[in-house]
Amino acid sequence: MRNSGIDYEQVFQALPGSVALLRPDLVYADANEAFCQMSGRTREQLVGRFLFDVFPDNPNDDGATGMRNLELSLRRVVATGERDAMALQRYDVEYPDRPGQWHERYWSPVNAPVFGPDGSVVLLLHRVEEVTELIRAKGDRDGDRAQVLEAELYTRARELQEVNQRLRQAHAREREVALTLQAAMLPVPERVGGGRAAVRYRPAVGALNVCGDWYDLAELPGNRLAVAVGDVVGHGLHAAGVMGQLRSALSAAVLVADGPAAALDALGLYARSVEGAESTTVALAVVDYDRHTLAYSSAGHLPPALLHPDGTVEFLDLATDPPLGARPEHVARPEAETAFEDGATLVLYTDGLVERRREDIDVGLDRLADCLTRHVSADAERLADTVLAELIPRGGNSDDTAVVIIRL
Structure with a gap:
């Protein structure tokens, strides 16, 4: 692959999908042109900055969970080395030129590990597909029915995340008991x-x-x-x-x-x-x-x-x-x-x-x-x-x- 003559940096920038690379500490390492356009941020506003400093949760929405759900997913990929396809997320984005004003956005993220020579996770590939316009288009066509469907989909996604959280807590308790038994033996x-x-x-x-x-x-x-x-x-x-x-x-x-x-x-x-x-x-x-x-x-x-x-x-x-x-x-x-x-x-x-x-x-x-x-x-x-x-x-x-x- 190294001697193939392919400029992979050019390939990364030309990808039609929105892709960013994050370090394991969730600091941006790079972002392609599609990601910058989609997020409304320049590459200079992203690279070297902590993910949630650039995109915090909407403080005006008490039910905002996008940041927390995304962080859990990324931390899980670092710990397990396995890709994680997230449920639909509502994650509002602040207008870069209008501080304090937030744009309601919907995203479908997938997070995948990039491994180093020693097998450890050295980068996180964060691919994001925005579905805001799709949801709005359905609302325009179907009126109240689309809004009800949107709300139900969002509710089901949050319920699924809560179930996953409870499962992880149960696994953590089993892990603690197993380790205690292991230490005793x-x-x-x-x-x-x-x-x-x-x-x-x-x-x-x-x-x-x-x-x-x-x-x-x-x-x-x-x-x-x-x-x-x-x-x-x-x-x-x-x-x-x-x-x-x-x-x-x-x-x-x-x-x-x-x-x-x-x-x-x-x-x-x-x-x-x-x-x-x-x-x-x-x-x-x-x-x-x-x-x-x-x-x-x-x-x-x-x-x-x-x-x-x-x-x-x-x-x-x-x-x-x-x-x-x-x-x-x-x-x-x-x-x-x-x-x-x-x-x-x-x-x-x-x-x-x-x-x-x-x-x-x-x-x-x-x-x-x-x-x-x-x-x-x-x-x-x-x-x-x-x-x-x-x-x-x-x-x-x-x-x-x-x-x-x-x-x-």
Whole structure:
């Protein structure tokens, strides 16, 4: 696209529809000619200014909701990364040359995200279709009937917005309960791993897509440590419940199983009886401090990273199998083993740390490896904070993230 020879700035200005670009803080970044003509503002009056400083709500209309509804839509697009087509809005506009005089206008807006290289929302595409003349024309043709229809349409739009608001409030309450349950089931270990372990959990921002990620650490006989991370496909309260069941089952399995593959075999059989556990991914590693070895197995999960003392990063990907319950018949899972030196670091994580929309997963893994290499001397706690600070997009992620770091 970059080498196509097309001048996309010219295309943007020539678009017949009214389109503006906004930064995530709702400041105008650009507006095409059609938008300027439609809004009665010049480009210089728009670019660099906060949206609602340019177009405030009509203070003379106590029922004015256009500004609030538009702001909710734009904030939702920033948080979720999903486009939002709004219902018909009445949003009066002040005459630029007659302060205090307002023109009754009707709009049909659509707001869409524009993503940056890291998958975060960097711009909002705000397309507006004005339907004021259409409504007035219907009023001219049909008289009172058109006015009644207009009023009913406006009322129905406001009712729909109120329903959506109540749904969002209900989702927010469920999110809060799910996060509380998640926190209760994922305590921060104080002494596991001889004080060399750090764990982090970061919920998704502005979405219900939380509580599918989990971690677990357990000390085993023979100076060994089992460490696992997993990701349940669902989200919310149900995912938190499934996560708790799988985490408890794996905690029991690692105590009696002969290695991580056998423990995941047992967990996979158990997952078949738990609704919602299908396709859960899990990575499990067992650290043997006396032998200086790591045994590991993965059920469809991203590979753990082993940071060597010299700064090189090895992704442990030699024992990867499908997620839990993915096969129609049971097949023994693979297991691999690798050696480590004193001072190495083991990092397990969920996909929220490295996956980004429209980006190959290898790019995210390279980003993680680069971060680990640059901070090879950091202790577990500091490294955990640094990894999240550098890899989680500014403003938060649309998926929750779990990270476990063990200094070996």
